[in-house]
Amino acid sequence: xxxxxxxxxxxxxxxxxxxxxxxxxxxxxxxxxxxxxxxxxxxxxxxxxxxxxxxxxxxxxxxxxxxxxxxxxxxxxxxxxxxxxxxxxxxxxxxxxxxxxxxxxxxxxxxxxxxxxxxxxxxxxxxxxxxxxxxxxxxxxxxxxxxxxxxxxxxxxxxxxxxxxxxxxxxxxxxxxxxxxxxxxxxxxxxxxxxxxxxxxxxxxxxxxxxxxxxxxxxxxxxxxxxxxxxxxxxxxxxxxxxxxxxxxxxxxxxxxxxxxxxxxxxxxxxxxxxxxxxxxxxx
Ligand SMILES: Nc1ncnc2c1ncn2[C@@H]1O[C@H](COP(=O)(O)OP(=O)(O)OP(=O)(O)O)[C@@H](O)[C@H]1O
Ligand SMILES: [Mg+2]
Numbered sequence: 001x002x003x004x005x006x007x008x009x010x011x012x013x014x015x016x017x018x019x020x021x022x023x024x025x026x027x028x029x030x031x032x033x034x035x036x037x038x039x040x041x042x043x044x045x046x047x048x049x050x051x052x053x054x055x056x057x058x059x060x061x062x063x064x065x066x067x068x069x070x071x072x073x074x075x076x077x078x079x080x081x082x083x084x085x086x087x088x089x090x091x092x093x094x095x096x097x098x099x100x101x102x103x104x105x106x107x108x109x110x111x112x113x114x115x116x117x118x119x120x121x122x123x124x125x126x127x128x129x130x131x132x133x134x135x136x137x138x139x140x141x142x143x144x145x146x147x148x149x150x151x152x153x154x155x156x157x158x159x160x161x162x163x164x165x166x167x168x169x170x171x172x173x174x175x176x177x178x179x180x181x182x183x184x185x186x187x188x189x190x191x192x193x194x195x196x197x198x199x200x201x202x203x204x205x206x207x208x209x210x211x212x213x214x215x216x217x218x219x220x221x222x223x224x225x226x227x228x229x230x231x232x233x234x235x236x237x238x239x240x241x242x243x244x245x246x247x248x249x250x251x252x253x254x255x256x257x258x259x260x261x262x263x264x265x266x267x268x269x270x271x272x273x274x275x276x277x278x279x280x281x282x283x284x
Pocket of ligand 1: 027047048050054055056057058060120121122123124125134162163164165219221231232234283284
């Protein structure tokens with residue numbers, strides 16, 4: 001039987017919210033509407049808007065609300081503009097300033113048309129050398145029927161991009177290196193263990209609704225307190241970066257072994273995906 005893949009982010013979010021253990025790591029997420037937009041912007045200075053069925057970071061937008069008080073002394077262009085236009089909308093390499101929620105909503109719907117989009121509490125990503133980064137956790141079904149987190153990789157956004165996706169110009173980095181200026185080695189080790197658990201809890205919860213699931217890739221944003229927020233759960237995660245970027249061969253060997261056992265990779269040409277999907281390399 002084919003490995004289960006689920007494209008609707010809304011469907012997957014609803015499943016995760018049913019688990020008390022996992023729901024604590026899900027940023028507030030709603031179906032996009034003008035009401036949702038204005039409500040979320042009351043409590044959050046950053047929100048993300050994304051297609052329910054998007055991939056590779058395509059169609060993702062973000063809005064940040066300018067904080068008047070924080071800018072009293074600033075004479076930057078952004079600051080001056082923001083006195084009159086407090087909402088900044090960004091997508092691809094476009095930036096637009098809006099005066100009101102009405103104006104912002106009409107700019108957003110010019111992009112979303114009639115498609116279902118989600119709006120999510122934004123997490124201000126940590127930075128590495130001036131670029132935002134988040135993490136991808138790979139969790140797989142083992143041949144023994146348990147779930148095991150088999151790899152974690154960092155994803156660094158291209159300069160001035162609001163998404164970290166590899167398919168949107170992002171690059172890949174190691175957890176230890178990306179976190180070096182934000183945490184001690186002991187803190188990083190503790191966080192890593194937590195992320196391993198989080199991947200496994202998430203897989204167990206998803207499996208209740210989707211019993212033919214074999215692998216997931218969690219997109220995790222760390223905030224300034226190193227709290228891990230689950231931005232989304234991919235059901236066709238990319239495997240190639242774990243082969244390409246890790247010196248430690250053992251990491252990829254285990255990933256490959258499990259992927260062969262559940263039929264994602266074929267034993268001979270192991271990098272060739274055998275799933276019946278057009279996005280063969282998977283998302284990163
Ligand atoms: N709430 C958020 N806060 C901060 N950054 C976010 C948020 N949601 C998305 N992003 C950024 O946008 C990127 C793309 O968003 P997301 O992973 O939800 O969709 P996608 O990558 O298009 O889907 P897929 O991973 O299935 O290809 C994330 O990897 C992250 O860098
Ligand atoms: Mg993603």
